[in-house]
Amino acid sequence: MTALSPDTDPRISEEQEHLDRVYGRLDRMRQTTQRRLSSTLSERGGTPQALSERESYERMYNEDLAKFDAAEHNLYFGRLDLDDGEIRRIGRIGVLDDGLGDDGTHDHTATDATLLLDWRAPLARPFYLATPAAPEEVARRRHIRTRSRKVRGVSDESLTAGDALLDDFGHGDVVNESALVAALNAARTGEMTDIVETIQREQDLIIRSTHRGVTVIQGGPGTGKTAVALHRAAYLLYTHREILSRSGILIIGPNDDFLSYIGQVLPSLGESGVLLSTIGDLFPGVRARSEDRRVTTGVKGGLRMVDVLKRAVRAKQSLPSRPEPVDFDGYRVEIDSELVKAARAKARSTRRAHNQSQNAFLKAGLAELARRHASTIGSSLLDGSQLLSPADIADIRDDMSQDPDIRAALLKFWPTLTPQDMLRELLTDERAIRRATPGWSDDDRAALLREPRTFSITGEDFSPADVPLLDELAELIGYGTDDAERAERARWRRQLAEAQDALDILTGSAPQDLEDELDPEILMAYDLIDAEQLASRQTETRRATTAERAYGDRTWTFGHVIVDEAQELSP
Known part of the structure; x- marks a missing residue:
């Protein structure tokens, strides 16, 4: 040299x-x-x-x-x-x-x-x-x-x-x-820098290893784990650009300080389509920053928790202890255990997640409630035969479906759930924990229990160990993409209605705006554009990057996952 x-x-x-x-x-x-x-x-x-x-x-x-x-x-x-x-x-x-x-x-x-x-x-x-x-x-x-x-x-x-x-x-x-x-003697800045000039043979073998979907990097302090992880991400994006530019790469680190430390490495290598996240940030809308005791983390990380969460969700599909009366159209109808049990069986037979089968429960409950009500008001006084036609009974069912009191009374036994509320309720209710953990020891149950005041609506009081539980609950409940799509459709309907209102106002004021209101040659805005076009023009569209879309979508499937400092992520 x-x-x-x-x-x-x-x-x-x-x-x-x-x-x-x-x-x-x-x-x-x-x-x-x-x-x-x-x-x-x-x-x-x-x-x-x-x-x-x-x-x-x-x-x-x-x-x-x-x-x-x-x-x-x-x-x-x-x-x-x-x-x-x-x-x-x-x-x-x-x-x-x-x-x-x-x-x-x-x-x-x-x-x-x-x-x-x-x-x-x-x-x-x-x-x-x-x-x-x-x-x-x-x-x-x-x-x-x-x-x-x-x-x-x-x-x-x-x-x-x-x-x-x-x-x-x-x-x-x-x-x-x-x-x-030269790199070892360079001044330190408080941020990790890339090692593109000094990659060693053994590191290069890992960086360029075959794309298998998941890479777990472990090792002692100072062995270059993080540098290898980041450069592997850059290499994969270069080599499999067409696939990974659409699906993205997820790098999981142990804490926020670590992610801040490594945050500029990939941009310095010309790559920005990578999501850096802690376990605590992987569930959209939640920043899990609370710290559990080691024994609690161990209990939450066990496979037994899958069955615990299933029981907790099924417990929300309850039966009334006694008939519940509801006023409808001047009459009193009752929602009893037999009706709810039949509707519940119908909903469960769909084998869909809880929220996604709610409509089946509601439809079955309304159909039976309408049939019962029809038998009360439409029976012949002579022989008890039904005087109302199937179309009449269908009309009763439709009217009931629009009645907020009846809907609320039925949905009390099959409520809309969210993972956050479900987990909060479970972990702060000793009786709920006991019902969901048959055969567990008292010590393991006690490890799950938290005081209600330790939770807040921000989501920061969840712990990283809660995030996999939230994700499992989201699967059981059917919470995520469907909800986002429904919210987007509702937003579009509101925007469309506002656009139509604006055009209606223009149409109504047209004679006052024209000197010659009968002149057919004069074109107004409503002659050239309809409500849908106007709503589209007012919509603020922002095409998010792959990493941004992945961050907000719990169901996103990444093309490659890199777990750095894996020894720090679980006890």
């Missing part, structure tokens, strides 16, 4: 010339992207499809600009000289030559199609794997240290037999030794 001073090292001027070309190309890429973004933002109107396409382009251009900005620091850091004379230059992102000089005119000396190889590309891998014992057809590996677009130092490693430098133990397998020493 050789290293000369900047004043006497001819390699620095050689690499500076190449670095200038790379940054010149990066600047032109940035300018072109900014110009395209500005043009996209200036466009107005068009069909909904055109609007969607503009939003897609806007997001793409913004992501490209962020990638270019992130690559500004230490853009070019490595070079490989192969045995056959080929030269490969390695950087944070791939940069292709456009054949132009710094002044924008054609540069006839520009012959290389690739100015920089992305460090994740297969052709760049020998930079991290080559050793004197296994040179990977590499004659020389060069490390380039830059700062503020200036080459500050160059060091070479010869991998040719007989020329290789051995380490202190007589081995020739220390990869990127000079860059590694």
Whole structure:
């Protein structure tokens, strides 16, 4: 390995010339992207499809600009000289030559199609794997240290037999030794930085291992677990871009401080489509920050809790202890155990989640209640036969379905549930815990019990151990995407009604607004647009990133999950 001073090292001027070309190309890429973004933002109107396409382009251009900005620091850091004379230059992102000089005119000396190889590309891998014992057809590996677009130092490693430098133990397998020493001596900033220049052979094997869906990284302090996890995420996004750009990558860390510490690593590698989260933040709407006792965490993490939660949900599908009277249309009808039991059996037979089978329960209960009411008011005084037709009974059922008192009386025995409320009620009710835990010891039951005042509506008083329970309850209850879709449909209906009201007002005031109200040539807004079009134009659309959509969707399936510091996540 050789290293000369900047004043006497001819390699620095050689690499500076190449670095200038790379940054010149990066600047032109940035300018072109900014110009395209500005043009996209200036466009107005068009069909909904055109609007969607503009939003897609806007997001793409913004992501490209962020990638270019992130690559500004230490853009070019490595070079490989192969045995056959080929030269490969390695950087944070791939940069292709456009054949132009710094002044924008054609540069006839520009012959290389690739100015920089992305460090994740297969052709760049020998930079991290080559050793004197296994040179990977590499004659020389060069490390380039830059700062503020200036080459500050160059060091070479010869991998040719007989020329290789051995380490202190007589081995020739220390990869990127000079860059590694420089990184170890660099000043600390309080945030983790990437190790793209100093990845070691063993780390690279993990980073580029086969995509299997889940990667669990464990190890002792200081063994590079986190750095490997983050660089693996960047590698997977590069290698499986088409799939993972749609499904995303989830990185799970032990706490907020840890995520803050590592938060800038992936952006510095040009990647933003990754969700970093603690276990406590994985359930939408909940930030679980309470800490359980170790014994409580152990009990909550047991498989027995699945059956406990099932029993707790079924307990909400209750029967009345005595008939409950409800006034309807001047009569009194009764909801008794027999009616509710039959409706409950009908709902359970659907084998759907609790909330999703509520409609079946309500429909069966209303049908029986209407039949009973019809037999009371429509029976013949002579022989007791039913005088009302099936259509009449159907009308009674429809009227009952619109009666808030009857609906409330029925739904008391099959209520709409939320995971948060269910878990709060269970964990703060000693009797509910006892009913849901047959055969449990008193100590295990006591481990679950919490004081009601320890919970708040913010969700922060849940613990990380509660999050899997909330998720299981959401499955049992049927809570999540369907609720969000219903809320979105309700929002759209409100917006549509408001748009129609606005058009009605314009229509009503038209004669006062026109000097010649009979002139058929004068067009008004309501002649050109309907309520749906007006509502669509008033809708604020925001195309969220993959990570943002995944964060708000409990049912999201990630393309890859990385669990870092796994030993800290469970007792």
